[in-house]
Amino acid sequence: MLKTEELKAEIRRMCEEKGAIILAHYYTIGDIQDIADFVGDSLALARKAAETDAKIMVMCGVHFMAETCKLLSPDKMVLCPDLNAGCSLADSCKAEDLKKFKKEHPGYQVISYVNTTAAVKALTDVVVTSGNAKKVVDQLSKDAKLIFGPDYNLGNYINEVTGRDMLLWNGGCHVHERFSVEKIIELKKQYPDAIVMAHLECKAPVLAVADIKGSTADMLREAKSNTAKQFIVATEAGILHELQRTCPDKEFIPVPPEISESGLECSCNECQYMKLNTLEKVYDCLKNKSPQIEIDPDIAKEAVKPINRMLELS
Numbered sequence: 001m002l003k004t005e006e007l008k009a010e011i012r013r014m015c016e017e018k019g020a021i022i023l024a025h026y027y028t029i030g031d032i033q034d035i036a037d038f039v040g041d042s043l044a045l046a047r048k049a050a051e052t053d054a055k056i057m058v059m060c061g062v063h064f065m066a067e068t069c070k071l072l073s074p075d076k077m078v079l080c081p082d083l084n085a086g087c088s089l090a091d092s093c094k095a096e097d098l099k100k101f102k103k104e105h106p107g108y109q110v111i112s113y114v115n116t117t118a119a120v121k122a123l124t125d126v127v128v129t130s131g132n133a134k135k136v137v138d139q140l141s142k143d144a145k146l147i148f149g150p151d152y153n154l155g156n157y158i159n160e161v162t163g164r165d166m167l168l169w170n171g172g173c174h175v176h177e178r179f180s181v182e183k184i185i186e187l188k189k190q191y192p193d194a195i196v197m198a199h200l201e202c203k204a205p206v207l208a209v210a211d212i213k214g215s216t217a218d219m220l221r222e223a224k225s226n227t228a229k230q231f232i233v234a235t236e237a238g239i240l241h242e243l244q245r246t247c248p249d250k251e252f253i254p255v256p257p258e259i260s261e262s263g264l265e266c267s268c269n270e271c272q273y274m275k276l277n278t279l280e281k282v283y284d285c286l287k288n289k290s291p292q293i294e295i296d297p298d299i300a301k302e303a304v305k306p307i308n309r310m311l312e313l314s
Helices: 004-018 030-035 042-051 063-072 095-104 133-138 152-162 181-190 204-208 216-225 239-246 279-288 297-313
Strands: 020-025 038-040 056-060 077-079 109-113 126-128 146-149 195-199 212-214 230-234 251-254
Touching: 004 020, 004 030, 004 279, 020 030, 020 042, 030 239, 030 279, 038 042, 042 056, 042 063, 056 063, 056 279, 063 077, 063 297, 095 146, 109 133, 126 133, 126 297, 133 152, 133 297, 146 152, 152 204, 181 204, 181 230, 195 216, 212 216, 216 230, 216 239, 230 239, 239 251
Parallel strands: 020 038, 020 056, 056 077, 109 126, 109 146, 195 212, 195 230, 230 251
Antiparallel strands: none
């Protein structure tokens, strides 16, 4: 078994040899972020991959992110280190359920968060991210009847800031659902000068006590530009690696979950699916060029349309 640094070196050697790049989401472990060619959120990574000359890409994140890469780079080989790396938010909206919901609400346009499967995107009119959802919604007709899914918390926030009355799908991210106001208040007592940053997938009461509400990219920008030295962070704990790397002189305090999955107190809130990405699995998938992501051509043809519409509007 190769040691950590040997694994990292061998992975980078294979990337050079095979013309491959590694994409890592902010929520993956630090060792994977360290060897990645690009670190970012899901859509930014997919767009970056589409711009490169690389013929092979390893998407270290969750399954829908690898699908998005394949949608934007259909002629490239997209590898996923672990096909079991799913997403509770994407799983909360099945394509067959959305199809039925659309039939029950004729005349409605569907806005889908990027955290969805290709099959759901294929039933969607426009895709959004947490960073551009408000901008996209603002450009749609004021008279438009809209369905927003699957993240209820993000949709509720967008309704609030745009004055819309979108129908909201009742889905959520298991990580962001676990944050509580009480835990944040406890941390504020310990760090009274800290800035509270919360992801828009958090529940409304959590967003209400946050100083900064936004995407992971918004949090990174705020940490770099704000003169504060301490930040309380309510999103998946993997982001702390990039925050600390880019702002080494600042302190970032993770908000723990209200109740962890084990039922025990812990100091941070992690996505077990993101943590399925390991150096060993990255090594194996590069070596074997497997598992590969494939999407039904008919689904892919429809699924890329709402992504392109989003890019036009944002």
